[in-house]
Amino acid sequence: MPKSSPRTKAAVKLPPALAAIADSVIEAKLPNGLRIRLLPNDAVPTCSFYTFFKVGARNERPGITGISHLFEHMMFNGAKKYGPGMFDKVLESNGGSSNAYTSNDLTVYYEDFMAEALEKVIDLESDRMRSLAVTPKMLSSERQVVIEERRLRVDNEIAGMMDEELGALVYKAHPYRWPVIGWMRDIENITRDDCLEYFRTFYAPNNATIYVSGDFDPKQALALIKKYYGAIKAGPPVPPVLDAEPEQKGERRAHVHHPAQAPSIMIAWRGPKGEHPDTLVLDVVQYALSVGQSSRFHKRLVHELEVAVGVSVDWTWRFDPGTFTIGLELKPGGDPRQAEAALAEELEKVAREGLSARELEKAKNNLAATLTRELATNSGRAHALGTYEMMLGDWRRGLALPSAYESITSDQVKDAVKKYLSPSKKNVVTLVPEAGLEAAA
């Protein structure tokens, strides 16, 4: 059984707790292309089982937006061996629970369960990868569930409405343009044939990576995975996604008019792709600007100027260039232009002067602490390492992040802010509060 290779271990010296995790990882690949990562750890008598599929809203096209997410729901609705409703029933009766999520780039399924149930989980997961059934009845019922989910997260949730508007502003050509949950009319019209084609294209073992973490015997686990997954046929190579996004030539704005107590704004820029080195520089920028009460935005915008009640920065790595997003929640009667100007001033300061040595170190300390906290649970370890492998190409690069952050300089920060967060490339969505319908009527 191949252990993690000494070549990469020698590359960076990890802190002891991270080195212990790195040393525990066992990697394997089946002839059908399925990648397997085992992380044995007997701290608690449970396991987590993650399956990462490299498919998400990025692989969709207009007309079937939201199919990745709808399909994620369908994966719980019956396969050949375990029919409709059985997946969760069998899992729960074996001391486990499951869930899944869909992002722009990935669809991820996971189970947490008592250690004794490992074979049952492998049986259940391999069954649906081998032989998912998409029945018209289950599709029609699940479609209604997803429509209610969209109503919950977008149509009746102001941040959801704004986020949807923002995606369509930042991207003109790339599939990141549409929301992961999909446009309502597309959700209503996705067909069973669309689903079947989608399954054949993206749910083959060669497009999947399994992470198992927890209290199990790795030899036995590998044998079980081979037994249950070994006969599943590899699929054709997944069609590539073209990033045809043109360069942004100037500031873009949109407004959302909706009944609300206070205005708010979301500002976004297109950043680098996840595996680009500048991604890590923007991680540092994100932390320096927004993590902790001493961060620049909190100190200046929330406490000193009081132009915002809350501020958040989201910089999520993606396969293709993703968005660096700042959200400002204002007070009732607050002035969005004033808030935006104050924010611009802060960014301009970083572009001009960079960060102080202490701020840089603070951001790095917090990034390292966050990374360590994620590794505290079976589920957290499997999810973190799996995400690193998906986004950075290798989980080892994830565990080595603290030392990669260590080398980032103030000049790099200045350059990245100038390059990615420039005023001429910003995209702004403003919420304009309207009186309620009742007042208008």
Next chain:
Amino acid sequence: MKRAVTSKLRPLKLPPHERRRLANGLHLHLVPRGPLPLVAVRLVMRGGSVWDPAGKAGVADFASRLFRRGAGGRSADEISEAVDFVGAALGGYANEENVVLSLSAPSKHLEAMLELMGMVLQQPDFPSDEIESARRRTLAQLQNELDDPGTLAERAWARAMWGSHPYGHETLGQRRSIEAITRDDLVEFHRTRLSPTLAHLYVVGDIDVERITAVVDRVFGSWKGGPELAPLVPDWDGPKDAGHVVIVDKPEQTQVQVRIGAAGVKRGHADHFPLIVMNAVLGGGFTSRLISEIRVKRGLSYGASSSFDMMSGAGTFAVSSFTKTKSVGTLLDVALGEVKKMRTKGPTPVEVDTMKRYISGLYPARLETNEAVAGAIADVQHYGLPEDWISAYRDRINAVTAKDAAAAASKHLFTDRRVIVLVGDARGLEPIAGKYGVVSVVKPAELE
């Protein structure tokens, strides 16, 4: 489906739990556990929002959040900088029964952070400019939350359930009470409601027990004052607006938030484990009856659940879901029907076995982080639960029979003493709601 085979459970590896008591009465709980170089600290003080005085709802939470915004002569910025620089997190807040100061820190910075924690606890300065700034932020937050249908549902639910009972105090406070809080109120809160005698400090993670005991003694040993005895929570005789349907009118909504509320049980009730198993069958797991009937069979909603919220002095039972306006009647009929069916017939033996396995199998995963271990131990302490609560939890779940669960359902699930809250377009909802009780309509602004 085959019945799950019961086998012996793999043992829980519980870390040692050292208890000490300082001369001033502070209880100290130390739990050394690796392997990550992190520590979680929680200081739990009985003095939560339940005991906020009339007209000053929210004072406990408001004051606790201000502890770190200036203390011991150090400014808010200096304290924030010290905490943030080492990658730690430090904050105070109140819930119904407790005031909590929590700290998460890399272990090599624990001592310095404990010093800081001791200072913000014992010497908060409550600077006037910080008070006013926090007041403006809290008022804005209270108002902005009126845009969130889920929050509106919770606020309306709490009022209809608790009425003037102290558990109905909104932890964050209300517009009028936040406006009324003075600096003297904060000082008074700090002086009279927090005391080492009623406080428990939990330190869980990568620690040296003797060393941290010495640090805690040095930092918290001189803390004194406050009450000697925990105040009592008055009894509660069930939902204030039983038989009523409260509609919170938000005409722009295309989806309605639905809550049903009734009396539950206090924490540590003799029927605790049968109730937990029974509720898991009804609305706990992903294969629950509510999920199956509302989501899987009818596609009415994305989510549906039921839960018991158990506090020291009283407890509630709630059903929670959401659906499009025209489906609200169907959803209510299904949900009320399922509660009734459970109350009259109980769960089946297969359902009970499945949920026992589900709850006990996953229980160890509830003890994976330092924060989770601190929380679990703190609950045992706070609610006066048996010493073996954690170690015997899985056995007690597995001892529940279908008969026990049915008896608990019959005894504790509501018949007609229940409250319904609907957040959505009142014009669409009023014609539907009359069937379920006396209807009243409130505006979101009334819940600020």
